[in-house]
Amino acid sequence: MSAPDTNLDRQKKQHKPSLWGIGAAGVFGVALLLVIVMVSVGANEKVAEDGAPSDTAPSAVGVEE
Known part of the structure; x- marks a missing residue:
């Protein structure tokens, strides 16, 4: 059976707002994912007391240097 009309x-005119909404939701989702990745990568960086990033790795718990 085929569609009658x-x-x-x-x-196209009737579906345009829905397609724009789906596209906007996709762009928002990708942007949110990028922000989450950038925040999580930046949170792992250790900062020294003077505010400069430190290249030293943290020592193990209970091990004295």
Whole structure:
């Protein structure tokens, strides 16, 4: 069985807001994912007392240097 009325121009016009919404949600999701990754990578960086990033790794718990 086929659809009784296939006016493609009218269907494009009716579906345009929905497609824009889906596209906007996709862009928002990708942007949110990038922000989460950037924050989690930046949170792992150790900062020295003077505010400069430190290249030293933290020592193990209970081990004296």
